[in-house]
Amino acid sequence: MGTKASELLPVEEARARLLALLPTPELEQVSVEEALGRALDHDVMARRTLPPWDNSAMDGYALRAADVSAGGARLRVVATVHAGDTPTRAIGPGECARIMTGAPLPPGADTVVMQERVELEGTEWVHVPEPPGPGLNVRRRGEETREGDVLLPGGTSLGIPEAGLLWAQGLRHVEVPRRPRVALLSTGDELCGVEEEPRGRIVDTNAPALAEAVRRAGGVPRVLGRARDTLDDVCAHLRRAGDADVVLTSAGVSVGERDMVRPALESLGVTLDFWRVALRPGKPLLVGHRGRTLFLGLPGNPTSSLVTFELFVRPALRRLLGHRDVEPERVPGRVSTDFRKAPGLAHYVRVRAEWREDALWATPLSTQSSGALRSASTASHLMHVPAAVSALSAGADVELLPVSWRG
Ligand code: AMP
Numbered sequence: 340m341g342t343k344a345s346e347l348l349p350v351e352e353a354r355a356r357l358l359a360l361l362p363t364p365e366l367e368q369v370s371v372e373e374a375l376g377r378a379l380d381h382d383v384m385a386r387r388t389l390p391p392w393d394n395s396a397m398d399g400y401a402l403r404a405a406d407v408s409a410g411g412a413r414l415r416v417v418a419t420v421h422a423g424d425t426p427t428r429a430i431g432p433g434e435c436a437r438i439m440t441g442a443p444l445p446p447g448a449d450t451v452v453m454q455e456r457v458e459l460e461g462t463e464w465v466h467v468p469e470p471p472g473p474g475l476n477v478r479r480r481g482e483e484t485r486e487g488d489v490l491l492p493g494g495t496s497l498g499i500p501e502a503g504l505l506w507a508q509g510l511r512h513v514e515v516p517r518r519p520r521v522a523l524l525s526t527g528d529e530l531c532g533v534e535e536e537p538r539g540r541i542v543d544t545n546a547p548a549l550a551e552a553v554r555r556a557g558g559v560p561r562v563l564g565r566a567r568d569t570l571d572d573v574c575a576h577l578r579r580a581g582d583a584d585v586v587l588t589s590a591g592v593s594v595g596e597r598d599m600v601r602p603a604l605e606s607l608g609v610t611l612d613f614w615r616v617a618l619r620p621g622k623p624l625l626v627g628h629r630g631r632t633l634f635l636g637l638p639g640n641p642t643s644s645l646v647t648f649e650l651f652v653r654p655a656l657r658r659l660l661g662h663r664d665v666e667p668e669r670v671p672g673r674v675s676t677d678f679r680k681a682p683g684l685a686h687y688v689r690v691r692a693e694w695r696e697d698a699l700w701a702t703p704l705s706t707q708s709s710g711a712l713r714s715a716s717t718a719s720h721l722m723h724v725p726a727a728v729s730a731l732s733a734g735a736d737v738e739l740l741p742v743s744w745r746g
Pocket residue numbers: 525526527529530541542543544545546589590591592593595638639640641710
């Protein structure tokens with residue numbers, strides 16, 4: 340693997356190569372609640388036809404459309420049907436039934452006129468002034484699902500509506516990929532724990548921050564601790580990764596004398612797939628694999644590690660959760676000020692974006708230092724400025740990536 344600028348991988352290519360390394364996920368049977376945020380492995384079939392009967396979409400009157408001519412009709416109210424009732428009284432010519440939303444249509448009726456569209460004449464008669472289209476305001480039997488049909492195809496991401504469809508079928512368990520186990524290792528001689536008095540050291544914020552990002556992305560984090568910048572100590576800690584699906588290291592991955600992550604991975608038999616991406620912040624990203632385990636060496640700068648998490652780790656975790664579409668979400672926006680950068684690296688600029696009049700307007704935060712977490716705090720999006728671009732004028736169209744780390 341080379342280190343020349345010409346060999347920096349474009350972000351999209353790096354992500355595609357990383358995703359291609361992922362193994363087929365292992366499956367488990369879990370409750371629908373537990374499965375939310377993952378994707379179905381295979382088709383789920385409907386075993387109930389829903390709604391089970393034609394029913395009313397409105398509070399109104401159930402009638403026979405053919406009874407109402409161009410000049411209107413006067414109909415006799417012969418029954419009242421509430422949701423939960425089973426109507427047996429058939430509606431004959433010249434008759435109708437008072438009906439509530441969700442109530443089954445009585446036999447004979449084919450149409451519902453909403454109550455605001457009729458005139459009551461005493462308690463027993465209604466005047467319907469205009470002919471309704473046949474079938475108006477009727478939810479048809481089987482409109483939602485039919486027994487034996489595919490209810491949700493394999494690969495469907497399970498959100499709340501999908502869970503509702505499953506529950507309505509009486510399905511309480513589904514087969515989905517198990518949550519990926521993610522081991523986290525901080526490296527650096529300068530680090531101390533959050534609970535410690537630093538005394539000249541730097542608090543390891545990456546481990547708890549990345550653990551939280553992993554949890555938000557649906558993975559199960561496990562912190563391996565802090566390794567010193569020696570080959571032996573980094574290796575010793577990495578050996579404790581056990582059965583992790585993904586190992587995330589932080590720092591020690593650039594070209595400094597004490598950057599031990601790459602030699603440690605090599606000495607543990609990890610195949611290094613690529614190193615360094617044409618990206619700011621986050622250039623020194625290292626990716627490798629051994630068996631089913633994926634290794635990602637993230638940069639140590641706290642903001643760089645969060646940006647690389649968004650661009651690479653989160654998509655990988657989503658793929659391991661079974662989702663088909665794992666590319667970071669993007670929305671169109673406009674930049675509110677002129678922006679300049681050197682060509683060569685794609686920049687993911689921390690911005691605060693607000694909807695004003697006709698567009699999502701992005702304002703770059705005043706500090707963009709990858710070392711300063713301040714530069715990620717209050718950011719709502721990352722503004723993508725492609726590698727080849729060197730200047731944007733105020734008002735230019737841009738691509739904005741909502742960040743998952745927001746409060
Ligand atoms: P490195 O990638 O080792 O050159 O580290 C880059 C910068 O990130 C240095 O300023 C480190 O002190 C800082 N850093 C490294 N690891 C962490 C961590 N776990 N938490 C917070 N800052 C870190």
